[in-house]
Amino acid sequence: METTIIGWSSGVKISVFGLGFVGLTTALGFSRKGYTVYGIEKDERKMVAIKNGKMPFMESGLDKALNAYLEKNFYVRSVQEAKEALNDSDCVFFCVGTPCGSSGAADLSHLKTAIDQAICSFTNDKFHVLVIKSTIPPSTTSEIIVPYVREKAKDNRSIGIANNPEFLREGYCWNDFCSPDRIVIGVEDKKSEEILRELYRSFDAPILSVNYSTAEFIKYLSNSVLATMISYANEMSIIADLIGNIDVANAFKILHMDKRWNNCSMTSYFYPGCGYGGYCLPKDTEALRAISKAKGFDPLILSQVIKTNENMPAKVAQMIMKKVNKTDKIGILGLSFKPNSDDVRETPSAKIIEELQKAGYENITAYDPVAVDNFMIEYPSIAIEFSRDLCDIVRVSDCLVIVTGWREFKSIKTSKTIIDCRYCMVDGDGR
Ligand SMILES: NC(=O)c1ccc[n+]([C@@H]2O[C@H](COP(=O)([O-])OP(=O)(O)OC[C@H]3O[C@@H](n4cnc5c(N)ncnc54)[C@H](O)[C@@H]3O)[C@@H](O)[C@H]2O)c1
Numbered sequence: 001m002e003t004t005i006i007g008w009s010s011g012v013k014i015s016v017f018g019l020g021f022v023g024l025t026t027a028l029g030f031s032r033k034g035y036t037v038y039g040i041e042k043d044e045r046k047m048v049a050i051k052n053g054k055m056p057f058m059e060s061g062l063d064k065a066l067n068a069y070l071e072k073n074f075y076v077r078s079v080q081e082a083k084e085a086l087n088d089s090d091c092v093f094f095c096v097g098t099p100c101g102s103s104g105a106a107d108l109s110h111l112k113t114a115i116d117q118a119i120c121s122f123t124n125d126k127f128h129v130l131v132i133k134s135t136i137p138p139s140t141t142s143e144i145i146v147p148y149v150r151e152k153a154k155d156n157r158s159i160g161i162a163n164n165p166e167f168l169r170e171g172y173c174w175n176d177f178c179s180p181d182r183i184v185i186g187v188e189d190k191k192s193e194e195i196l197r198e199l200y201r202s203f204d205a206p207i208l209s210v211n212y213s214t215a216e217f218i219k220y221l222s223n224s225v226l227a228t229m230i231s232y233a234n235e236m237s238i239i240a241d242l243i244g245n246i247d248v249a250n251a252f253k254i255l256h257m258d259k260r261w262n263n264c265s266m267t268s269y270f271y272p273g274c275g276y277g278g279y280c281l282p283k284d285t286e287a288l289r290a291i292s293k294a295k296g297f298d299p300l301i302l303s304q305v306i307k308t309n310e311n312m313p314a315k316v317a318q319m320i321m322k323k324v325n326k327t328d329k330i331g332i333l334g335l336s337f338k339p340n341s342d343d344v345r346e347t348p349s350a351k352i353i354e355e356l357q358k359a360g361y362e363n364i365t366a367y368d369p370v371a372v373d374n375f376m377i378e379y380p381s382i383a384i385e386f387s388r389d390l391c392d393i394v395r396v397s398d399c400l401v402i403v404t405g406w407r408e409f410k411s412i413k414t415s416k417t418i419i420d421c422r423y424c425m426v427d428g429d430g431r
Helices: 021-032 044-051 062-069 083-088 109-121 140-152 173-178 190-199 212-243 248-256 280-294 300-323 348-358 372-378 390-396 407-411
Strands: 013-017 036-040 074-077 091-094 128-132 159-163 183-187 207-210 330-333 364-367 385-387 399-402 417-420
Touching: 013 021, 013 083, 013 109, 021 036, 021 062, 021 074, 021 091, 021 173, 036 083, 044 074, 062 173, 083 109, 091 109, 091 190, 109 128, 109 140, 128 140, 128 190, 140 159, 140 212, 159 190, 159 212, 183 190, 183 212, 190 207, 207 212, 212 248, 212 280, 212 300, 280 300, 300 348, 300 417, 330 348, 330 390, 348 364, 348 372, 364 372, 364 390, 372 385, 385 390
Parallel strands: 013 036, 013 091, 036 074, 091 128, 128 159, 183 207, 330 364, 330 399, 364 385, 399 417
Antiparallel strands: 159 183
16 A cells, blocks of 8 residues: 655645656655646657556556556646646656767757746746756756756746756666655755755655756766676676686675675676666766767776677677577577566667577577567567567577576576576576
């Protein structure tokens, strides 16, 4: 049962642009606090699903929250229906996508469109804070967003601007939002800061106010260090494989026992696998590199982190090819970019399958507990068979390749070859 916590004032109204992983979580997380929340989504299919209480993606805990708050204090609006909600809102959160644009820089077009839509809806004198939760590179708020808002709003001073990076992990969105480690607010005016501090007051976490660029930088610092740990662990596993006779999984697990790691869950990022994927790490490392280059510095470590990651699918495919014949039936286990998620954006599985097909391995079937449909939609050109049942794929394949570390793969009982690219069949969690 979801419990509603009555916030400092249930009269506070919030609008949230974009009901993806971050936006829907944010909207429902504030609904839980007792605020009135309007979720605005431009994708008709997604918007209608949410309006009918159906989750458009898999995310543990969000389905229950959606059913608890929908039409109680969480209301879904299409962009066309959102004018009144926006005009009434004290805070407007922007949780729209910021994908990789040309030359790796973050594409701000969705964000700018949503800002336009918000500003066009403001017809009263109410003070509105525009809160950017979308990930945008350091300096974007001060150099692009503030001038953009001032121009569009005809220098209207009743609009505040804030940056509020989100650190949630897909697969754990609800818990991470409801129980954050820290809340970072990039803010440069007192009124917006007071409103946001009050909004987040009942969250059990330190609220840290910094300037715009520092808030933006903290998010990139976080994602780029995670990417670096993953690429470094992968590079080490390649060296170990080349030297030979090294138990890679065990070596990493013993490393993690060093008390300097202090049993922290970061160790799951310092573990070899198939390379990072998903929406955030690939595009955010690219965007950080792009802005660094634009400011005149070529970041060599970051560039190598990206390159190592780009090379990983080919490396993994070569390792598979050494163990499998072209005529063998290969069963790929796992299509989402990580377990407990149906997100297939930038998933290493797609790249590994493509590498195998390029090399003439045609007999491929793939299974994933939740991501098969998303994979078929996202990668229509990848022609392989799909299986909906783990026992079936184990039965029909000559050899199994674990590409996503789903827990259920640990229970596979077979005498067939299993190539564990995630090192997840060993004791403990792996990745
Ligand atoms: N996914 C994560 O784990 C995560 C974590 C932290 C931060 N972020 C950042 O948060 C942002 C959103 O990420 P996401 O994973 O939720 O993306 P997403 O693609 O799942 O969701 C974005 C949503 O915004 C909608 N949208 C775009 N323009 C709109 C508009 N004008 N009006 C209404 N809706 C609009 C899209 O249709 C989509 O449903 C990105 O900048 C991302 O980098 C993501």
